[in-house]
Amino acid sequence: MQTVAEITPTRKPRAFHCTWHGLAGILTKPAAAVLFLEPESGAVVTITPADEAALVVLGEVESAMAQYCTDMAAGGYAAIACSRAH
Numbered sequence: 001m002q003t004v005a006e007i008t009p010t011r012k013p014r015a016f017h018c019t020w021h022g023l024a025g026i027l028t029k030p031a032a033a034v035l036f037l038e039p040e041s042g043a044v045v046t047i048t049p050a051d052e053a054a055l056v057v058l059g060e061v062e063s064a065m066a067q068y069c070t071d072m073a074a075g076g077y078a079a080i081a082c083s084r085a086h
Contacts, residue, residue: 015028016060017059017060020056027055
């Protein structure tokens with residue numbers, strides 16, 4: 001009988017599309033603090049528990065980007081919409 005080394009899973013930082021006080025951005029937690037990144041201005045804001053009520057989490061960036069790439073590989077949004085069976 002052999003002993004198999006135990007593998008500890010590595011957790012990569014996850015990011016989510018969200019809105020915060022009407023601003024669209026990305027929510028992530030790379031370390032101890034939760035951060036809101038607003039791409040238009042480049043602002044990075046540390047989210048506190050008091051700010052959480054204003055957050056609307058829309059979906060994970062990784063899965064949304066994967067779907068976008070799949071759509072573009074299929075010819076884009078117009079090609080997908082026009083190729084649907086009626």
